[in-house]
Amino acid sequence: MSTFTLQECHKNTIKEICASFHNEPGELINVLHKTQGAFGYLPEEVQREVAKYLNISVAKVYGVVTFYSFFTMTPKGRYPISVCMGTACYVRGAEKVVDALMRELEIKVGGVSTDGKFSLDCLRCVGACGLAPVMQIGDKVYGRVEASQLKDILAQYE
Amino acid sequence: MEKISLIIDNASVEVEKGATILQAAKQIGINIPTLCYMNLEHLNIENKPGGCRICVVEVEGRRNLAPACCTTCMSGMVVRTNTLRVLNARKTVLELILSDHPKDCLICPKSGRCDLQDLAVRFGIREVHSVENAEISTYRKDASPSLLRDMDKCVMCRRCESICNDVQSVGALSAINRGFHSVVAPAFEQDIIDSPCTFCGQCVAVCPTGALTEVDHTSKVILALGDPNKTVVVQTAPAVRAALGEEFGLEPGTLVTGKMAAALRHLGFDKVFDTDFAADLTIMEEGTELLDRIGRFLKGDKTAKLPILTSCCPAWVNFFETNYPDMLDVPSTARSPQQMFGSVAKTYLADKMGIKREEMVVVSVMPCLAKKYDCQRDEFKVKNNPDVDFSISTRELAALIKQANIDFASLPDEDFDHPLGESTGAAVIFGATGGVIEAAVRTAFELFTDKKLSRIDFHELRGLDGIRTASIDFNGTAIHIGIAHGLGNARKLLDGIRAGMYNFHAIEIMACPGGCIGGAGQPLHHGNSKVIEARFEAIYREDAAKPIRKSHENPYITKLYEEFLGKPMSEKAHHLLHTHYFEKNKI
Structure with a gap:
């Protein structure tokens, strides 16, 4: 399990990314792409936030994250x-x-x-x-x- | 609707524009095999990801084979469903699916009812050629109080995903990973108990293989029955009698109430009782609570919460505890009939029989898998002894009857035992969507107006539409009623209430489509809506044939209040028949 703790500023970043795609569930892959760009990876807490703004289940988000090899749940090095x-x-x-x-x-x-x-x-x-x-x-x-x-x-x- | 015609296997067929090849073929008696495809007509839900490729057919002029389940018919199309090329392709596809599937069919819980097994038989598969990298997966088994997940047996048809997300709006399951590693799982592969799963079990009801099954308690029940130091009593839910016969080859909709009571006695239960008795009790408590809230509301009491929501369905209870924690004070506090029965059995009945609660084992037969979770909740235990010890499904009861060499179809009808076996028509209809609220209306009207009902049948509350509304005239006061079945429909109603859109006084919600008759513990209906309709009619037939059809007229209920509980919503009733809800933070 990741030890990432979501700060208020992180939540705002995710909120803004989702809003830039009009919180459209169909934009999930694009949202995840940008979010991973911002955080370097996609820990659990980040996926939960994305699910919340796009109004889809966390299971769906996790499904997409695990399907595409581009997405990762382990942090990258500097x-x-x-x-x-x-x-x-x-x-x-x-x-x-x-x-x-x-x-x-x-x-x-x-x-x-x-x-x-x-x-x-x-x-x-x-x-x-x-x-x-x-x-x-x-x-x-x-x-x-x-x-x-x-x-x-x-x-x-x- | 525009019609088009095409040719399938040399026969001409005319279909509505937009129909699939699968539908067109069915129309002329050609039964194309399918696996991932699922059509729940009564819910208007079709699962056709076109993923399994079992239904491929040859279309003239096309280079590749086409999946019949999701290829739309075109005018003048020439389709062939059984050429050598098609048969070989289907067989290869099936062999590939079988290549990483366990071969323990003899002892698989789904054996005999497995769609994959049926296909292997139908295609005459006698060996499976080895496929590179096709390791049988060893995905961990996930056991919850209600459901078992054995993802080694998942064929990625994704029916469970459709029902969990599109029908129930629960969102506990999704396909994850890819290739040989793909399975259907909760987010982050957590255990199902930690996910937003409500244990409605509809995923189990649609799973074609043994990947999703119910937790089986039959062996525990057999052990209890063989224990000379235990008094084992059984209760049977209303919907069971309308479906159990199907497991023994009887027509859907055959009522087997009497045969079921006889079979349970043959199995060795010391007392054969009826959850319907507890359903009548539920109406007394829930109906009184409804009238109390409406009464206070009409007097201008701002603390009176309306609408009141029914709480008999434990999957629905799990759903609002998880999704609507801000509305925990809206549902009735009445326990499910199963739990009311257990509570009364282990106090009132145990006293009457002169035994201790530890010496009594209460078994419930339910159309439901969520009841397995319900009965192990800590709130429903006294000194760690549960009010209901084991909850088994209609299918598990059928298995018990078969194991005990009972020829079910030829059993003579028998009656339930007293005092917890007496029930009214109002209790029977608990088994169908709209039934609980109709039963509540029959009692609440008479208690509210002090007048006799001029009619007992409230047809405006019946039906199989997902969301229904009606207003009932309580002698000048219009009582607005909402009904939803299927958790996706429930969510729509609840969101509306949260947004202040509705002015309902009372709402009935059942998690399973059709209500309990469509429960996940019932004989598998394989998407055949005629089966659901037949059970639905059977329930109302049983109601109409009952001499007493209003819960408050049940003489044994009156006696229970006189001898034991006092009156509805009394302190004792609160203690034994009501509960409280907990916020579940699982999203």
Whole structure:
């Protein structure tokens, strides 16, 4: 279970996001998309608030959250790492990059490092196949990544 | 309505525009197999997610097979429902569904009544080819006081989701996850007891497989019956007698009151009583409460809360405790008839029989699954001894009768025992939507006006429409009445009351569509509205045949008040027959 506590300001954020979609139940996916953008993830309390404003059951919200792999109920690190596992990146060694990151950060794919600094995810094609294998940390894109460079790259993040 | 014609299996058929291939085929006697599809005609609810693909057919000119349940007929369409391609596709689809389904049919609670099993028989499946990654899931079992969830057996038809959300507006269940991991579950996969579930059990009534079933108490009842130190008494709800016969091949709507009493005696119950007696008692208490509130209201007392809502239905009680915590003082405080019976049995009756309450076991036979939850509420226990020990469904009673080698259909009629077996026609109609309020009107009118009713049948209160309203003339005072069945309809009424839209004096609400006759513990009706209608008529037939048809004229009720309770709403009656409600924060 998450330990997230909903503050008044969080509630306002959710309220505003829902209102921007006219509290329309059909906009659930868009609302969740924006909400996850604001909080980084979708803990229970946040889903309950969304359900309240859209006037749908929490079970429905949870159903959508668990159906789409984009949505997550675990918090991300301060610097979320995504490694592209699309075909081009894969054949050029993306798996080795992921293995090295798992060893370095001592986490699995989908996990967060104990200090909360990094989280690790895989994604499909970011559209930069010419730079394969590609890794993103936050919004920054790293191309032609090799496992041996990772230590230095990670050290740049405070 | 515009008509169009098409050809199905070389036969021409004319249908209304908008009809599906499934409906068109049915019209000419072609029975296309279905699984996820569900049509509850009497509720106007159709579940057709088109997800299972069991109903696929070939449509000329189309590349892919089409699901018949959700493909609309077009003029001139040529459909074939039994080509080799269609049969192979259906068989493959079924094998895929079976690939991750447990094969313990012999001991499954749904065995013999399972839609999936029926299809496997119909398609002649003799082996299931292994499918990669098709592991039988080991999803945890979730046992609540009323329902059991065994999601290993879920085939994702999503019928339960439709009934829980679209019909009942409870919103406890939703499909979650994806692929082999998808199941139907409450939010955050919490246990059903922690969800907003009301235990109405309608999900159980529509589940095609053994994924959702009732908690079975038959073995506990058999043990109690075999215990020489226990006096076991049984009470049977009004709706049971109008449906039990179906389990033994009798026509829907066959009244089996006498056979049921005989069978219960054969089973070894020491006393065979009737919940109908407690229904009469409910009318005395609820009716008096109604008159008290109306009387005070008419005198200008601002504290008199109107409308008064009935409280006989425990799923409805759970619903308002969860969804309308601001309105807990609106419903009547009267307990459900099941609980009134238990309370009277373990005090008044135990005294009369000269036994202690611990030596008495009270079993109730109910059309209902929420009553299983009702009887284990802490408020209804004395020193941890429950007023009602076990609540079993109509289906469970049928199972008990079959296990005891009783040839039900050939049993001679017998009567209930006294004193808790005597009842009136007013009590019988508790089993149908509108019945409780009609019974209340029959008594309240005479108590309010001090006059005899010129008629007993209030046809304006009867029917199967989801929400009904009527005004009854109480000798110059118009009493406005609302009736809702199905919790979705109840929500509409309640929201209206909250918004101050209505001026009702009294409202009857039943959680299950049709009232108790459509309860989740009844023989499965598979969406056939004719079954519900037949039970409905049977209930009013029993009422019309009763010599006494008003609760306050039941001589054993009068005696109970004289000997024991004093008068309706007395301190003793409050203590034994009324309850209080709790806010349940479960949203």
